[in-house]
Amino acid sequence: MLALALCAVMSIVTTLGIVIVLLSEAVPFFTEVSVWKFVSGKDWSPLFSPQSFGSLPLLSATAFIGAMAMAVAFPIGLLTAIYLSEYAPEGLRAVVKPVLEVLAGIPTVVFGFFAVYFISPNIIKTLFSTDATYNAITAACAMGVMLIPMVVSLSDDAMRAVPSALREGAHALGANRFQVAVRVVVPAALSGIVAAGLLAMARAVGETMIVTIAAGNAANLSGNPFEAMQTMTAFIIDVVRGDTARGTIEYQSAFAVGLWLFVFTLAINLLAQALLAKFREVYE
Amino acid sequence: MIVGVPFRGLPTPQKKQIRKATDHGFVGLGMLATAFGVFAVGVLLFDVATDGVGVLNWDFLNSFPSRTAEEAGVKPALLGTLWVMAFTALFAVPVGIGAAIYLEEFAGKNLFTKIIEININNLAGVPSVVYGLLGLALFYYWFNLGPSIVTGALTLGLLILPIIIVAAREGLRSVPPSIREAAIALGSTKWQAVRFQVLPVAMPTVLTGVILALARAIGETAPLIVIGAFTSVFFVPTSPTDAFTVLPIQIYSWISRPLAGFQENAAAGMIVLLVVLLSMSSVAVALRHMLAKRRMW
Numbered sequence: 210m211l212a213l214a215l216c217a218v219m220s221i222v223t224t225l226g227i228v229i230v231l232l233s234e235a236v237p238f239f240t241e242v243s244v245w246k247f248v249s250g251k252d253w254s255p256l257f258s259p260q261s262f263g264s265l266p267l268l269s270a271t272a273f274i275g276a277m278a279m280a281v282a283f284p285i286g287l288l289t290a291i292y293l294s295e296y297a298p299e300g301l302r303a304v305v306k307p308v309l310e311v312l313a314g315i316p317t318v319v320f321g322f323f324a325v326y327f328i329s330p331n332i333i334k335t336l337f338s339t340d341a342t343y344n345a346i347t348a349a350c351a352m353g354v355m356l357i358p359m360v361v362s363l364s365d366d367a368m369r370a371v372p373s374a375l376r377e378g379a380h381a382l383g384a385n386r387f388q389v390a391v392r393v394v395v396p397a398a399l400s401g402i403v404a405a406g407l408l409a410m411a412r413a414v415g416e417t418m419i420v421t422i423a424a425g426n427a428a429n430l431s432g433n434p435f436e437a438m439q440t441m442t443a444f445i446i447d448v449v450r451g452d453t454a455r456g457t458i459e460y461q462s463a464f465a466v467g468l469w470l471f472v473f474t475l476a477i478n479l480l481a482q483a484l485l486a487k488f489r490e491v492y493e
Numbered sequence: 494m495i496v497g498v499p500f501r502g503l504p505t506p507q508k509k510q511i512r513k514a515t516d517h518g519f520v521g522l523g524m525l526a527t528a529f530g531v532f533a534v535g536v537l538l539f540d541v542a543t544d545g546v547g548v549l550n551w552d553f554l555n556s557f558p559s560r561t562a563e564e565a566g567v568k569p570a571l572l573g574t575l576w577v578m579a580f581t582a583l584f585a586v587p588v589g590i591g592a593a594i595y596l597e598e599f600a601g602k603n604l605f606t607k608i609i610e611i612n613i614n615n616l617a618g619v620p621s622v623v624y625g626l627l628g629l630a631l632f633y634y635w636f637n638l639g640p641s642i643v644t645g646a647l648t649l650g651l652l653i654l655p656i657i658i659v660a661a662r663e664g665l666r667s668v669p670p671s672i673r674e675a676a677i678a679l680g681s682t683k684w685q686a687v688r689f690q691v692l693p694v695a696m697p698t699v700l701t702g703v704i705l706a707l708a709r710a711i712g713e714t715a716p717l718i719v720i721g722a723f724t725s726v727f728f729v730p731t732s733p734t735d736a737f738t739v740l741p742i743q744i745y746s747w748i749s750r751p752l753a754g755f756q757e758n759a760a761a762g763m764i765v766l767l768v769v770l771l772s773m774s775s776v777a778v779a780l781r782h783m784l785a786k787r788r789m790w
Contacts, residue, residue: 216591292523316712387516415620417715478618
């Protein structure tokens, strides 16, 4: 019994471990670099002298690439989910769902490869006149494709949880399928669908390999999708790849960025969990 | 209270037509979106397959990494993946199932279990690269394990622990309470009921979840780069304290080398990785199928 309880406590130990580890390296970092400079500085070059620790370029790249990826994944994922849940015959559903599960199971390093060797040369360079292989939009497109199955499965779950009595009632009043789907089912499942979007966004913020491989790895405060960028996650990889010694400010900066990343994803996740709890209260 | 809705007359033929058109248009849009996802899977797999299939042969599986693309292979990476997975499972599976049994069978509904539940949900959303930082500071430096297989396995073990707990709990929950009650009525203790009645019945579902969690761990790259596994390894690991590399990291290091030939190596490595993952998920699907057939009530 006690052993079993200890297993359960392990999850709390993990969380505490993450917080303690991040803080223990980030606190010395913030005694050297003021929090305000870190949060609002526009120049990020910790690996070259003169060093500068303004994390705004990393933050903007993370938000920008995440938003572009969501602009691909959310509409496509939601439309797919509406189609699968409200229109598609069972047979088609039984085929499409496993295919999307395959997509969900593909490691992100494969998406990185797909971005650099397929999306960039065949789609981005043909559609837009640009020569750069590594840029924000390439990474965002691959990330968008990666997120589709997540958006589909979570919002499909939400819409299937809407009681069929609501649909039948609307049909009885003369609504057609489109009206039932868009005016009844989607509003009824809205908190679940928003939670799906938030969870996908948190996943996009935390995604590492696609941006490390395809986004160009150069800290860059810009809104131009055809430029190279470095996200928070890609920076962490950049630091640890370079044999940075423990105790140096470069090493600590990875943990400071990690702490930032942890706080962001935690906030998004908590919001999504709260929405889901509210949603379940209504229908279960 | 009944709200009166003014009767605005029957819809005109034009209105009916518009409604029909929006419905059809929307179906088309939905089909298009669905087709896009399926098409993307196809293009991705086709692209990887055509790039890599020319390089894939026995020598590729049985060679060490090399400066020249033609001689390079995945042997240490493939074996490294197997080593890390074995130790990840050794650590994460008992702890995950233990936690699930405790939460599902023994713990009451109180503040403590509620906190654990919220915590597990949030842990599942922590970016994998942050787990890497945890492993680097905790296992690599504090426990002084270095960039070893144990460090990698413990890091990945913590990463998939919440997934295993959630899956195992689902498996336990699917066993009807009557099974437990019958065992207890016949004089077994609560632990005996769980150990000899509930767990065997729940096992296939639990194992399905475990396999899928391990498949997730096999594809993870970022946390292992953070704990220092990003190196070319020219030997096969023989003990858990050895340095190692895994398939996704080998693939990444080939992708990041823009010389001719390495792109094909990366693609071939991905085919190996995807075959490993696909065979794991087929086992999971087969287990699920077996379970459906063997249901005893």
